[in-house]
Amino acid sequence: MTTLKNIAITCLAVTALIGTTYASAQTDSGTADSSSLSPKKEIRAQNRQLAKTVRHALTHTKDLTSSGITVLARGGIVTLDGTVPTDEEIQVATNVASNVPGVHAVTNNLLMQEEGH
Numbered sequence: 001m002t003t004l005k006n007i008a009i010t011c012l013a014v015t016a017l018i019g020t021t022y023a024s025a026q027t028d029s030g031t032a033d034s035s036s037l038s039p040k041k042e043i044r045a046q047n048r049q050l051a052k053t054v055r056h057a058l059t060h061t062k063d064l065t066s067s068g069i070t071v072l073a074r075g076g077i078v079t080l081d082g083t084v085p086t087d088e089e090i091q092v093a094t095n096v097a098s099n100v101p102g103v104h105a106v107t108n109n110l111l112m113q114e115e116g117h
Contacts, residue, residue, distance in 0.1 A: 043075075047075070054078050057097070058097065068113070077107065081110070084110055085114055086112060089110075090108060094108045
């Protein structure tokens with residue numbers, strides 16, 4: 001009877017150990033997924049905020065038609081795409097974007113397109 005009792009206790013202990021290990025693995029993997037997404041979301045939010053700040057600076061610049069300019073920001077690098085009416089505005093847009101805090105570099109893909117064309 002004692003041997004049977006020992007086997008039963010051993011089986012219960014093993015079952016409890018397996019259940020605890022499984023539950024721990026579930027919790028750890030769930031935590032790892034949510035914490036690994038958090039920095040990505042934070043980076044995306046920073047990029048969106050920087051692009052918004054650059055757009056705001058462009059739209060509030062005198063003598064710059066910014067309605068045809070698209071702004072993309074990634075890690076402090078800002079890309080300007082689209083069209084402006086004059087060659088001078090291409091340089092103005094680059095200068096304005098370069099002076100926004102947080103901008104490390106500007107890639108200017110702007111093209112001149114006269115209004116009405």
